[in-house]
Amino acid sequence: MSTSVAEAPPRLSLLGITKRYxxxxxxxNISLTVLPGQIHALLxxxxxxxxxxxxxxxxxxxxxxxxxxxxxQAVQIRNPQQARALGISMVFQHFSLFDSLTVAENVWIxxxxxxxxxxxxxxxxxxxxxxxxxxxxxxxxxxxGVGEMQRVEIIRALLGEPQLLILDEPTSVLTPQAVExxxxxxxxxxxxxxxxxxxxxxxxxxRALCTACTVLRGGEVTGTCDPREQSNASLxxxxxxxxxxxxxHTPPQTGAVQLDVRDLSLPRLDPFGVDLDTVALQVRAGEVxxxxxxxxxxxxxxxxxxxxxxxxxxxxxxxxxxxDASRLDPARRRALGLHFVPEERLGRGAVPAMGxxxxxxxxxxxxxxxxxxxxxxxxxxQARGIIARLNVKAANExxxxxxxxxxxxxxxxxxxxxxxxxxxxxxxxPTWGVDVGAxxxxxxxxxxxxxxxxxxxxxxxxxxxxxxxxxxxxxxxxGRLSPSLSRAxxxxxxxxxxxxxxxxxxxxxxxxxxxxAHAAA
Numbered sequence: 001m002s003t004s005v006a007e008a009p010p011r012l013s014l015l016g017i018t019k020r021y022x023x024x025x026x027x028x029n030i031s032l033t034v035l036p037g038q039i040h041a042l043l044x045x046x047x048x049x050x051x052x053x054x055x056x057x058x059x060x061x062x063x064x065x066x067x068x069x070x071x072x073q074a075v076q077i078r079n080p081q082q083a084r085a086l087g088i089s090m091v092f093q094h095f096s097l098f099d100s101l102t103v104a105e106n107v108w109i110x111x112x113x114x115x116x117x118x119x120x121x122x123x124x125x126x127x128x129x130x131x132x133x134x135x136x137x138x139x140x141x142x143x144x145g146v147g148e149m150q151r152v153e154i155i156r157a158l159l160g161e162p163q164l165l166i167l168d169e170p171t172s173v174l175t176p177q178a179v180e181x182x183x184x185x186x187x188x189x190x191x192x193x194x195x196x197x198x199x200x201x202x203x204x205x206x207r208a209l210c211t212a213c214t215v216l217r218g219g220e221v222t223g224t225c226d227p228r229e230q231s232n233a234s235l236x237x238x239x240x241x242x243x244x245x246x247x248x249h250t251p252p253q254t255g256a257v258q259l260d261v262r263d264l265s266l267p268r269l270d271p272f273g274v275d276l277d278t279v280a281l282q283v284r285a286g287e288v289x290x291x292x293x294x295x296x297x298x299x300x301x302x303x304x305x306x307x308x309x310x311x312x313x314x315x316x317x318x319x320x321x322x323x324d325a326s327r328l329d330p331a332r333r334r335a336l337g338l339h340f341v342p343e344e345r346l347g348r349g350a351v352p353a354m355g356x357x358x359x360x361x362x363x364x365x366x367x368x369x370x371x372x373x374x375x376x377x378x379x380x381x382q383a384r385g386i387i388a389r390l391n392v393k394a395a396n397e398x399x400x401x402x403x404x405x406x407x408x409x410x411x412x413x414x415x416x417x418x419x420x421x422x423x424x425x426x427x428x429x430p431t432w433g434v435d436v437g438a439x440x441x442x443x444x445x446x447x448x449x450x451x452x453x454x455x456x457x458x459x460x461x462x463x464x465x466x467x468x469x470x471x472x473x474x475x476x477x478x479g480r481l482s483p484s485l486s487r488a489x490x491x492x493x494x495x496x497x498x499x500x501x502x503x504x505x506x507x508x509x510x511x512x513x514x515x516x517a518h519a520a521a
Contacts, residue, residue: 009072011036011164011195012057017066019052023395026052027063028219034164034212039186039196041206041227044216045240045435046407047393050199051092053216054166057197058090059083071163084110087163091153091170097141104137107156120159127155132181136272143272145295145343154182165189166197169433171205178294183209201407201435203232215239236436244440247447252471255285258337258424258455259306260319266305266312274298274479276305281457281474281481283424288446288456289484290470292463292495298479299459303428306457307340308333320424334363337423341414341430343459345406349413352402356394356412357383359401364420386415390441407434414442418449425449428459443469463492477501 012034019027027049034040044050055061057068059077068075070086077083083090097106104121111120124137133151141149150170157165165186171179186196186209198210206213206227213227215238223238236243261281268275276298283289293299304310306318308330318326320336330340340363342348350359357379360367367379383397390411394404401409410431417425430446431439446469450456460466466473473490475482475498482503485494497503 008036010034010069011038011071012197013069014053014057015067015069017053017056017063017068019049019056019061019063025219027056030066030216030219030221032214032221034195034197036195037190037193038212039190039198039210041210041213042197042199042216043206043213043235043239046438047405048216048239048435049219050216051168051405054090054168054197054199057083057164058088058166080110084160087160088166089157089160089162089164090166090168091150091157092168095149095153097149097152099142100140102138102140103135103144103152106141106152107137107159110156111159123159124155127158131155131158131185132178139272143270145300148296150295158185162194164195164197166199168199169201170198171200171202179205201433201439203235203436206235207232217241239435240437242437244436245444247440247443247468249447249468250451252287252450253453254287255453256321257282257284257319258321259283259457261306262317262319264302264305264313264317266301266310268301269310274301276301277479279479279481283455283457285423285453285455286450287471288450288458288469290466290473291457291459291476291481292466292473292499293461293476294499295461297476297499299428299476301479302476302481303340303342303426303459306426307338307342339363339417339420339422339425341417341425341427343428343432345409345413346402350401350409353400355398355400356387356392356404357397359412360386360416364416382419386412386419389419390415390445391438406432407438410434411438411442414445418445422449422454424455424457426457426459429462430458430460431462431465439465463495466490475499475503 010033014030014032017027017030030053042050052061056063057077059079059082068077075086104117104124107124108117108120121137128135133155135148135151135155154170171182190196200206207230210227213225214221215223217239225238227235233243259282261279264276264279266276274297279302291299305313308328311327311329313326315326316324320333320338323336325333325336346352360379360383367375367382369375380397387394387397392412393408404412414427414430427446431442434442443465446456458466458469467487467490471487472484473487473495474484475495477499478501480501482498
């Protein structure tokens with residue numbers, strides 16, 4: 001007779017896990033138990049040691065001390081292949097995909113080679129349809145947006161039919177509807193006995209989904225709880241020792257138009273990209289304009305055109321203040337006051353192997369002498385100022401970008417661009433994978449910049465974030481941009497409908513109502 005879930009040993013027990021790196025203890029004497037069929041949250045601020053601990057469970061990092069017990073048996077997980085053989089799958093916050101391969105080829109690499117590529121391709125289509133995660137298995141990964149890459153990682157993990165599924169920020173670039181669908185799937189998996197370790201900074205998600213929670217702070221366990229019995233405020237106190245300060249969103253004092261996009265139409269550069277279709281957009285000094293939408297609907301193409309990475313825009317279609325910037329490269333646009341935070345932190349936002357101070361040179365040149373010599377003292381002081389202002393956790397200003405947690409690197413990159421005193425700041429996914437304290441800090445900095453008279457454009461798939469920051473909102477779908485909505489007019493339901501491109505019907509109905517009212521008058 002088979003052992004029931006209730007009688008089964010814990011799916012995973014971590015006993016006294018410690019991991020040290022030069023100058024820092026990432027995990028100190030951590031013990032944790034996950035039961036079969038349990039959705040267990042791991043909560044902690046950026047740099048608390050969550051990702052290191054999960055990499056230890058997945059075999060990507062070797063602990064210095066401690067023991068792992070899996071299904072009642074002590075195990076040494078030497079590599080991810082062994083972890084997958086044990087039934088452990090993980091979706092990383094930073095993706096582990098090969099850009100030059102297709103979606104199906106990336107997934108095939110980690111699966112049983114008795115399956116043909118055609119069979120894997122069909123399985124991906126089936127899983128994608130089942131879970132509502134739209135993805136084309138034959139697309140090359142380099143053509144995908146961040147949200148689409150995350151869907152690939154989730155599908156790859158689920159194809160392994162895991163007994164233990166580790167999810168690191170799985171919903172950070174999903175729409176509210178897709179999040180609900182994913183939660184349904186996770187609850188079904190848990191009901192079938194699959195254990196889920198769930199890392200998220202979205203406290204309302206943890207309370208809605210998880211049945212147990214372990215809190216880390218400074219690499220140590222500081223508490224356990226049932227999140228269903230907690231409030232967002234109490235979970236925040238457990239995680240960072242305090243509640244994040246509430247954002248003060250005052251009515252905007254708008255000035256001159258700093259960004260004026262008129263009838264911007266661009267055919268896709270990539271065969272799997274999206275055509276931009278008559279995009280019109282204005283951002284004034286002293287306001288935050290948000291763009292919502294599911295990843296892969298033209299946001300990437302629009303940002304490339306606005307930043308100057310794509311120089312094919314028609315003359316007059318992009319204006320920065322009084323200047324036609326349509327054909328200006330990124331450096332010349334920066335000279336006009338445009339600063340840009342890309343969605344990809346490592347690779348585009350920062351050079352992984354370079355120190356933080358030298359990463360300033362990507363977009364800031366104040367520390368260059370007249371002959372191009374780097375004034376290293378000034379550069380280091382500039383980096384230290386940003387680190388202090390944003391409370392970035394780093395060994396020092398020379399720490400390599402890749403050594404920082406995702407949230408701390410994001411704070412540094414955002415701080416670098418804000419510190420430049422831009423006239424126009426364009427930010428993509430400003431708080432993706434960032435803890436509640438750091439997210440509040442970044443959002444407060446963005447609002448302070450707006451209050452100082454900067455024009456800010458925020459592209460995000462976090463609706464709560466857009467509602468907090470934006471004075472006006474657009475939605476992007478299939479390469480088209482909706483009319484703007486004021487903050488008061490925007491609701492989750494309305495934005496969710498518009499994400500499918502349904503604003504055309506609503507706008508037409510509104511026009512008919514206006515015409516009818518005018519005729520009646």
